[in-house]
Amino acid sequence: MAEARPWAPRLLWAGVPxxxxxxxxxxxxxxxxxxxxxxxxxxxxxAVYQDVFGSEVFRRALGNTVWIAAASTAGCLVLGxxxxxxxxxxxxxxxxxVARFVDVFLSFPSFLITLALVFVxxxxxxxxxxxxxxxxxxxxxxxxxTTPWGVILxxxxxxxxxxxxxxxxxxGQLDPAQIEAASSLGARAPRIVRQVILxxxxxxxxxxxxLVLVMCLNEFGIVLFTGAKGVTTLPMLVYTKAILESDYPAxxxxxxxxxxxxxxxxxxxxxxxxxxxx
Amino acid sequence: MLVHSRGGRRAVWALFALLFLxxxxxxxxxxxxxxxxxxxxxxxxxxxxxDHYDAAVRGESLRALTASLATAAAASALALTAGTWAALSxxxxxxxxxxxxxLLFMLPVAVPSVVAGLALLVAFxxxxxxxxxxxxxxxxxxxxxxxxxxxQSVTAALxxxxxxxxxxxxxxxxRPWYVLWRVRLPxxxxxxxxxxxxxFALSMGELSATMMLYPPDWLPLPVLVFGAxxxxxxxxxxxxxxxxMGTTLxxxxxxxxxxxxxxxx
Numbered sequence: 030m031a032e033a034r035p036w037a038p039r040l041l042w043a044g045v046p047x048x049x050x051x052x053x054x055x056x057x058x059x060x061x062x063x064x065x066x067x068x069x070x071x072x073x074x075x076a077v078y079q080d081v082f083g084s085e086v087f088r089r090a091l092g093n094t095v096w097i098a099a100a101s102t103a104g105c106l107v108l109g110x111x112x113x114x115x116x117x118x119x120x121x122x123x124x125x126x127v128a129r130f131v132d133v134f135l136s137f138p139s140f141l142i143t144l145a146l147v148f149v150x151x152x153x154x155x156x157x158x159x160x161x162x163x164x165x166x167x168x169x170x171x172x173x174x175t176t177p178w179g180v181i182l183x184x185x186x187x188x189x190x191x192x193x194x195x196x197x198x199x200x201g202q203l204d205p206a207q208i209e210a211a212s213s214l215g216a217r218a219p220r221i222v223r224q225v226i227l228x229x230x231x232x233x234x235x236x237x238x239x240l241v242l243v244m245c246l247n248e249f250g251i252v253l254f255t256g257a258k259g260v261t262t263l264p265m266l267v268y269t270k271a272i273l274e275s276d277y278p279a280x281x282x283x284x285x286x287x288x289x290x291x292x293x294x295x296x297x298x299x300x301x302x303x304x305x306x307x
Numbered sequence: 308m309l310v311h312s313r314g315g316r317r318a319v320w321a322l323f324a325l326l327f328l329x330x331x332x333x334x335x336x337x338x339x340x341x342x343x344x345x346x347x348x349x350x351x352x353x354x355x356x357x358d359h360y361d362a363a364v365r366g367e368s369l370r371a372l373t374a375s376l377a378t379a380a381a382a383s384a385l386a387l388t389a390g391t392w393a394a395l396s397x398x399x400x401x402x403x404x405x406x407x408x409x410l411l412f413m414l415p416v417a418v419p420s421v422v423a424g425l426a427l428l429v430a431f432x433x434x435x436x437x438x439x440x441x442x443x444x445x446x447x448x449x450x451x452x453x454x455x456x457x458x459q460s461v462t463a464a465l466x467x468x469x470x471x472x473x474x475x476x477x478x479x480x481x482r483p484w485y486v487l488w489r490v491r492l493p494x495x496x497x498x499x500x501x502x503x504x505x506x507f508a509l510s511m512g513e514l515s516a517t518m519m520l521y522p523p524d525w526l527p528l529p530v531l532v533f534g535a536x537x538x539x540x541x542x543x544x545x546x547x548x549x550x551x552m553g554t555t556l557x558x559x560x561x562x563x564x565x566x567x568x569x570x571x572x
Contacts, residue, residue: 036401039396039400040400040404042396043396043399045392046390046393046396047393050393050411054414054415054423054426056430057429058418058423058426060429061426061429061430064429112323112326114309115319115322115323118310119309119316119323127327133556134331136504136508136509136512137335137512137552138511138513140532141334141548141552144532144536145333145338145341148337148338148341148541154347155337155351158348158349158350161349162349162350186330186331189330208309212309246419247417247418247419247420249419249421249515250514253518253533256536263419264515268421268518271428272519284419284422287419287421288418288422291417291419292417295416295417299413
């Protein structure tokens with residue numbers, strides 16, 4: 030029925046929000062890429078790219094970004110799968126409340142996790158305090174907060190709910206009869222998980238995992254609050270170059286690379302989640 | 308039921324608690340505890356005090372809270388309008404055009420917020436549109452970033468909407484505007500409420516783009532939380548963070564009440 034109406038006014042209506050998006054986002058983004066090939070000295074060249082690609086800081090930031098994001102995503106997938114599995118298939122009183130709590134968790138900003146972890150694992154925090162109280166040692170053994178592992182712990186904590194949500198939805202659609210049948214045929218829990226539940230959850234896992242991967246690649250708050258010199262990622266480097274060093278051409282180059290990496294992965298996410306029917 | 312023996316279930320639940328509590332519940336509890344603590348050098352905080360809250364609700368902090376609330380309210384209202392408009396107009400288009408629009412409006416999610424902030428800085432630091440150094444650039448950035456989420460949730464809600472209602476209204480001679488205003492938007496109201504809550508919460512906690520853009524007279528609360536922790540006063544930072552979380556939750560609660568009231572209509 031909708032197809033019968035003339036298409037011109039419909040296209041015009043759609044044009045208004047697209048024009049707004051273009052003015053507030055697409056045009057600035059294009060300008061940013063343009064700026065990255067227009068050095069301050071005038072003309073257009075890839076000179077800044079050469080400088081940036083040649084610098085040790087950039088290469089380390091690129092490496093850090095990718096491996097921290099990959100490790101965090103792997104952690105989120107394992108943890109999210111286990112937690113969602115228990116909530117869905119070994120329900121306990123209050124499991125609903127836990128699922129609700131996870132939703133609330135998503136509405137808080139990520140950097141709060143790092144702020145909280147300072148009190149838990151920081152040099153004068155709970156874990157080290159407990160250790161020194163029990164053993165009488167001068168200082169505790171936990172000093173990983175300012176290393177990439179601190180960032181990974183915070184990212185796993187913050188992003189795991191993003192894996193749990195699609196998984197819980199997928200588990201809700203799984204026919205319980207399948208599990209009962211497997212169980213009555215003598216399959217034990219690990220085998221049911223491996224052969225019945227996991228194959229069914231794979232699309233949701235893939236979709237959730239690639240979303241989390243993109244979000245980890247783009248994460249800034251957690252890295253900023255970690256405040257460690259040794260843990261520089263691409264978004265952090267964009268901030269450092271632009272705001273702290275006022276080196277806008279270099280910042281634009283790093284930003285362009287960051288966008289290219291994230292968009293490539295986001296494209297994969299869209300393809301995967303469409304195939305999964307999510 | 309996946310695990311049949313009682314012992315097995317207990318073991319699974321114990322594992323769940325062991326993973327869940329330290330990872331998810333502990334950080335929030337610790338933040339609240341720290342916001343009331345005078346010192347924390349040991350297993351537990353000590354020297355209970357309200358001083359941090361005293362500082363968190365006056366002067367600079369109060370201005371930051373107002374700035375955050377104003378930014379979040381403006382950004383969510385704008386994003387909800389633009390997102391709903393985009394979703395509705397995309398819904399009327401053919402399949403391929405719709406897919407292109409969905410992709411365009413999801414781009415701000417895929418692009419790092421820091422980069423979106425830098426792009427706005429590059430684009431609006433010189434005439435004709437000079438926004439850099441004003442609060443409007445912060446509001447613009449938040450709007451762009453949260454519009455994607457508004458668009459996504461309204462699109463999902465439109466997909467679930469039963470077309471029978473609007474078809475019935477249209478067949479009875481209602482004009483398209485009337486159908487939109489009296490049939491579709493009221494049916495979408497619960498989803499619009501949820502989308503508004505999501506946008507508001509995201510904007511309240513937005514730090515990445517804000518750090519690139521904020522002018523000296525418009526410091527949103529997350530920037531102040533970072534400033535406090537960076538200066539080495541994490542307790543003040545925690546109190547500010549608790550104020551941030553509390554305000555966000557209050558607004559979410561209020562929005563969910565509107566939602567349930569509307570659904571009785």
